[in-house]
Amino acid sequence: MKFNYIKLLIVLFLITTQSTYSQNNIPSVNIKTLDGKPVNSRSIYNKNGLTVYSFWATWCVPCINELDDIHKEIEKWDEANVKIVAISTDDSRTKRRIRPLISGKKWGFKILLDENQDLKRALNINGIPHTIVTNGNKIIYRRIGYKPGEENDLYQFIVKNSKSKN
Amino acid sequence: MKKIKNILVLSFLLNTSFSYTQLFKNLSSSYESYSAYYLDDSKTGDFNQEDRFRSNNYLNLKSYLGRNWNFEIQIESYAPSPLLNYSPNFKEIGLSTFKIDYNIDDLNISAGNFYEQFGSGMILRSWEDKDLGINNSIRGLNAKYRINDEINITALIGNQKKGFKYSKGYIVGFDSEFDLSKITKNNSTFLMGLSYVGRNDQRTKSSFYPEMTNLISGRIDFSSNSFYSNIELVNKSKNPIVIFGSLSDNFIKEGSAFLFNSGFFKNGFGLDFTFRRLENMSLFSEREAFGNVYNESIVNYLPALTKQHDYSLTNLYVYAAQPNVSFQSKDLTKAGEIGMQADLYYFIEEETFLGGKYGTNLSINASVWNNLDGNYDYVNQNYDVDLFGFGEKYFSELSLEIRKKWSTKFDNIILFVNQFYNKKFVEETTGEVESSIVVLENTYKINDKKSIRLELQHLSTKDDTKNWSAFAIEYNLNSAFSVYFSDLYNYQNPTEEKKVHYYNLGGSYSKGINRYTINYGRQRGGLVCTGGICRYVPESTGLSFSITTSLF
Numbered sequence: 001m002k003f004n005y006i007k008l009l010i011v012l013f014l015i016t017t018q019s020t021y022s023q024n025n026i027p028s029v030n031i032k033t034l035d036g037k038p039v040n041s042r043s044i045y046n047k048n049g050l051t052v053y054s055f056w057a058t059w060c061v062p063c064i065n066e067l068d069d070i071h072k073e074i075e076k077w078d079e080a081n082v083k084i085v086a087i088s089t090d091d092s093r094t095k096r097r098i099r100p101l102i103s104g105k106k107w108g109f110k111i112l113l114d115e116n117q118d119l120k121r122a123l124n125i126n127g128i129p130h131t132i133v134t135n136g137n138k139i140i141y142r143r144i145g146y147k148p149g150e151e152n153d154l155y156q157f158i159v160k161n162s163k164s165k166n
Numbered sequence: 167m168k169k170i171k172n173i174l175v176l177s178f179l180l181n182t183s184f185s186y187t188q189l190f191k192n193l194s195s196s197y198e199s200y201s202a203y204y205l206d207d208s209k210t211g212d213f214n215q216e217d218r219f220r221s222n223n224y225l226n227l228k229s230y231l232g233r234n235w236n237f238e239i240q241i242e243s244y245a246p247s248p249l250l251n252y253s254p255n256f257k258e259i260g261l262s263t264f265k266i267d268y269n270i271d272d273l274n275i276s277a278g279n280f281y282e283q284f285g286s287g288m289i290l291r292s293w294e295d296k297d298l299g300i301n302n303s304i305r306g307l308n309a310k311y312r313i314n315d316e317i318n319i320t321a322l323i324g325n326q327k328k329g330f331k332y333s334k335g336y337i338v339g340f341d342s343e344f345d346l347s348k349i350t351k352n353n354s355t356f357l358m359g360l361s362y363v364g365r366n367d368q369r370t371k372s373s374f375y376p377e378m379t380n381l382i383s384g385r386i387d388f389s390s391n392s393f394y395s396n397i398e399l400v401n402k403s404k405n406p407i408v409i410f411g412s413l414s415d416n417f418i419k420e421g422s423a424f425l426f427n428s429g430f431f432k433n434g435f436g437l438d439f440t441f442r443r444l445e446n447m448s449l450f451s452e453r454e455a456f457g458n459v460y461n462e463s464i465v466n467y468l469p470a471l472t473k474q475h476d477y478s479l480t481n482l483y484v485y486a487a488q489p490n491v492s493f494q495s496k497d498l499t500k501a502g503e504i505g506m507q508a509d510l511y512y513f514i515e516e517e518t519f520l521g522g523k524y525g526t527n528l529s530i531n532a533s534v535w536n537n538l539d540g541n542y543d544y545v546n547q548n549y550d551v552d553l554f555g556f557g558e559k560y561f562s563e564l565s566l567e568i569r570k571k572w573s574t575k576f577d578n579i580i581l582f583v584n585q586f587y588n589k590k591f592v593e594e595t596t597g598e599v600e601s602s603i604v605v606l607e608n609t610y611k612i613n614d615k616k617s618i619r620l621e622l623q624h625l626s627t628k629d630d631t632k633n634w635s636a637f638a639i640e641y642n643l644n645s646a647f648s649v650y651f652s653d654l655y656n657y658q659n660p661t662e663e664k665k666v667h668y669y670n671l672g673g674s675y676s677k678g679i680n681r682y683t684i685n686y687g688r689q690r691g692g693l694v695c696t697g698g699i700c701r702y703v704p705e706s707t708g709l710s711f712s713i714t715t716s717l718f
Binding site: 025027028034035036037038058059060061065068072091092093094096097099100101102103104105106115116117118121122124125126127142143144145147148149150152153 | 269357
């Protein structure tokens with residue numbers, strides 16, 4: 001038994017060392033608008049700058065803290081020409097709260113619904129909050145979790161990379 | 167042997183020039199590992215099961231093979247044993263799932279293990295939740311076709327996953343979605359859906375009921391600028407009731423579900439209302455899996471429609487949906503549930519008396535769930551329930567949450583909850599619990615990187631094991647490191663030896679896509695619920711650690 005386990009670890013090691021060309025693009029998965037219409041994940045990106053994809057849920061306190069903290073200073077994010085897409089992973093237990101919640105919070109982000117977590121799975125996201133930044137559909141930044149203040153790191157990253165883009 | 171072979175083949179592939187072909191050029195992976203070393207506890211007892219060290223490991227590999235083909239496998243290992251509370255069907259190491267996808271224009275075909283949901287999931291949902299040990303993916307064929315902008319169809323057939331095994335019977339499904347928005351005006355959306363699911367269970371052959379159980383569902387969904395409404399109706403064909411663990415030959419009933427949801431939202435205000443009635447609605451890929459504690463072989467998703475809480479004391483008396491027929495005794499008979507839930511969100515503007523400088527967020531949730539009212543005949547095992555009758559109350563809850571930012575450095579979350587929990591009916595034991603909970607969460611940002619979070623909680627009740635208190639303190643040293651200490655204490659437990667501190671001490675390190683955690687402490691036993699699914703867990707004490715990493 002132990003032997004098998006070691007094998008697995010070896011395989012894992014090989015993969016982590018060898019796959020230098022791994023996934024760096026947004027995969028093509030159908031998710032939904034809040035009205036229930038299908039949207040392809042590769043069609044969401046910002047044509048004029050970077051895109052932030054924030055995976056969240058109505059029951060996830062740190063996710064809401066992150067989006068609230070971004071929302072509180074939304075003018076500066078808007079100036080950086082970044083498009084913020086909040087992708088809800090709420091399933092049918094909680095998805096009904098999304099529209100009232102975002103209205104109650106006055107968030108202006110684009111909100112999309114990944115109800116059975118198809119995009120989350122395709123991106124190998126294990127837990128939320130999970131933040132991804134893309135240039136077009138190319139992934140240039142990823143982060144698991146959120147701690148107060150981390151939105152500033154993200155903002156700095158965006159400002160720096162937006163400049164190099166233009 | 168076969169499993170070892172799989173691994174060897176994989177490592178061979180990785181070691182050959184294959185690595186640099188198209189297959190591996192677009193390879194992505196994720197690896198998750200959750201391990202624990204269980205200890206004896208002088209307060210809660212010795213660890214008396216096999217293997218103190220237990221570990222769950224998940225390795226997922228995906229490859230995008232050019233424009234049209236995708237390939238995915240997941241290898242899982244539960245060696246030497248799975249963590250406590252995971253099904254014994256998770257054994258050793260093996261290929262857990264695989265899938266090949268072919269996409270061309272408007273057609274998508276998947277062969278292998280796929281995840282799928284029809285409508286809100288009331289007749290079919292296959293998904294993965296590692297925390298709960300759920301992976302009820304279906305292994306077979308799934309085809310999706312977009313006929314035009316208005317019509318989408320899905321057809322599937324396969325066997326359902328159960329640990330590393332598969333159900334003997336098969337599941338067949340068909341779903342269609344129509345976008346009828348052109349009929350309506352003013353940017354509104356009008357969608358309609360029709361679905362069918364058949365569950366064939368060959369294991370339980372009987373002359374009293376057919377092998378096949380059929381479920382039909384219809385739904386409509388309407389949304390306009392600030393209003394939405396949707397309805398879903400389900401019918402389930404006749405199926406034997408499980409009485410004390412065995413299938414009855416004469417207690418055979420149909421099932422049904424009705425869901426209505428509507429909401430209104432505008433500029434700082436949001437309201438949502440849901441009504442649901444479930445009668446004899448649970449569905450398992452194998453009839454005999456009914457009521458299994460590991461939530462295996464579940465075909466449809468019937469979550470509790472209550473507020474999903476994030477704090478330990480608000481999760482002590484959690485409602486679990488009651489979709490089943492259960493005849494435990496003359497005064498404990500159930501046929502399903504009926505109830506409703508409402509949510510209200512309101513933002514108090516900045517620069518007002520109650521809003522302050524940054525504004526205030528309010529949210530209110532209310533829910534009530536009851537048994538179906540009607541005539542229950544315990545002796546002859548039969549029932550006749552009313553369509554809209556509210557029977558014995560299972561659960562009710564009223565909560566108010568206030569989120570308030572006081573300054574750039576300090577904010578609060580205040581939560582008041584009032585609960586009624588009918589332990590007798592929900593857990594099929596005895597007692598009722600009426601409780602009030604208060605939570606105060608404080609976050610103080612010391613600077614851009616450092617912050618402290620303090621959570622204080624109290625639950626008061628005269629019932630069950632009386633009052634509880636809890637606190638948690640978390641210190642974020644920088645964007646990578648975080649440490650915490652938390653405690654949960656049933657300080658009024660009538661049994662002196664059960665006044666136990668459920669303390670936990672731990673830390674985490676996260677950087678980009680890597681996260682490592684370590685925790686030492688004592689876990690509470692009982693009904694533990696996450697994501698609308700509940701399961702019974704024993705108390706445990708130990709050291710646990712996890713690794714999460716994924717490659718770009």
